[in-house]
């Protein structure tokens with residue numbers, strides 16, 4: 049009697065377990081980043097020099113996105129929540145951004161560094 053079907057079944061089971069184990073840290077990172085963003089102070093465009101340099105606004109509809117058009121999405125659809133530099137999708141309206149370490153930006157915000165998420 050051949051043991052190939054059993055070995056294949058065992059291999060499939062091991063692959064499934066390893067795949068599940070690999071997904072746990074990724075899920076934790078996303079959840080941690082989202083929770084982390086909630087605790088950060090919001091970027092204040094009135095006082096933050098980086099925000100002023102990048103023309104960050106918490107409400108993207110108030111920005112001249114068409115004038116600073118970036119490739120990848122229509123200007124009207126470009127917001128922090130679909131930018132390459134945000135660190136997790138917002139659940140509470142805020143996201144962490146790699147360009148503003150230690151602070152959070154509005155998910156519906158925008159700045160001139162907006163880049164289409166890969």
Ligand code: SF4
Pocket residue numbers: 104127128129131132133134145146147148153157158159160161162163
């Ligand atoms: S880099 Fe992206 S996520 Fe960060 S403030 Fe600018 S548009 Fe928003």
